[in-house]
Amino acid sequence: MTAAENHIEVRDLRLSYGLKEVIHGISFGIRRHEILGVIGPAQSGKTSLLRCINRTIDFTPDTHVSGTIEVDGEDVRKVRSVYALRRKIGMVAPLPVGLPLSIYDNVAFAPRSAGLHRRADLDAIVEQCLRQAALWDEVKDRLESLGTKLSGGQQQRLTIARALSHQPEILCLDEFSIAIDPVTTMRIEDVLKELRKHMTIILVTNLTQQARRLADRTMFMWKGEIVELDTTEVIFGENPKDQRTRDYVEGIFG
């Protein structure tokens, strides 16, 4: 597969916070409609990588980024509208952040901000996204109550619904399951399998088995470098190329 066909193309990406470089020139591509699992121990730069892709890194003062990230062949640093870029990318944070709004308003937030105000359109989007996030049945009777009053797992699904509300082409999930129970996690995993048909998914996870279950390819990051990126079968199989990969997925690492 050539580079042009990749949905996201990262070339020699370097990132430093102040003087500390935390991503040391990584290059890789993400294919259209694949789930790319990203695994790696704490501090390896996974979250930082996601923040570079949707440019929320811009809001951390004193950061320096070099290299390029192309989404649909367009350099994210040179896009005409950074807001349009961010709407192209859905982002789910490790801990659910319910905005202090009603459930409905949480999901309708991005469409409204983008200028959509017809109630019927909003209703349709809210319902569709809540259904996609497997939350609709639980909240359909109380859409007007505060999003922050839901349980942790429900809130996480609400943030997923919200991330889907601007109809992104790329969905980034950053350790989405650390605050939720295994049953809900499984439900969301099923949702992700469904969503793969419509979008490219980057799944950052501390649960290596989660990557194994879901990812088409898996990338192992360590200390701001890519140790190995290959199909999930290879990474979790008998013969990954790097010894560290095997150690990490077998839990010997660190």
Next chain:
Amino acid sequence: MFAVRAAKRAPWAVVGEKIIEALVYFCGFSAIVFVLGIFVFVFKEALPIFAHEQFSLTEFLTSSDWYPTSESNKRYGVFAMIVGTASVTVLAMVIAVPFGLGAAIYLSEFCGQKTRETLKIVIELLAAVPSVVWGFIGLTVMSKLIVQYTGTPVGVNVLNGGLILALMSVPIIVSISEDALKAVPDSYREAAIALGVTRWQLVWRVLLPAAKQGLLAAVLLGVGRGVGETMAVLMATGHAVHIPHGVLDSVRTLTANIAAELGEAPAGSDHYRVLFLTGVLLFTLTFAVNLIADTIVRGIRRK
């Protein structure tokens, strides 16, 4: 490992804790005692006026005739001063609230680190200016400017008092609002930004709603300042007992009236008692403002 379970706290630590607890209780309750005490003493001084058959509470509240030292026909109506206080406060808030909130939003969301530090120092300096000095500025600088630009004969009026009060309330509104905005968790900002909103949409749709309690508190403290401020408005508003027909009319406020006349009213005289009754009225007004504020805040919280 078992040492923790076996350990006993020293007796002085236990006693010390009890003492601190008692002290904290005392501090908490003393607030109530002080407030009640002030109300009781002020009210006690005012009370005997009700024994006079000439005195009518309705007249006190609704008449604009204030002739406390007239030989033949003493009249005590503070309506003009109620209007005076209200007009100066409202004008001050109309200016100070948008200005203060705007400055707070700029400080917390839009400006760089260095600018913020500098501006905050300047704003704190502004808050430290004593009110007499503000009054002085109103009386000299501001009044000249008003005469120059509006052509009105007297520069001490509602506009002057409102501007001075606004200048005095802005620093309070700014610093409390800025704290309220800063207290909104950064995760909200990041979550909203990731959804593709502009900075302005972030402020409007997320930060202001999330910080509304603190912002309301800021505004009300500003109002409180407006209603309660004495020295500056005494000097800047012209001190005329008169229902204003525009911002260029002079007025007298309730506070200024008390400050100016209490020294001359013989203790125990009707005049003296009516001034205390004005105090009770002020007290009731601020109490009502606080109560309304509290209800609003609680309503917001419940939602």
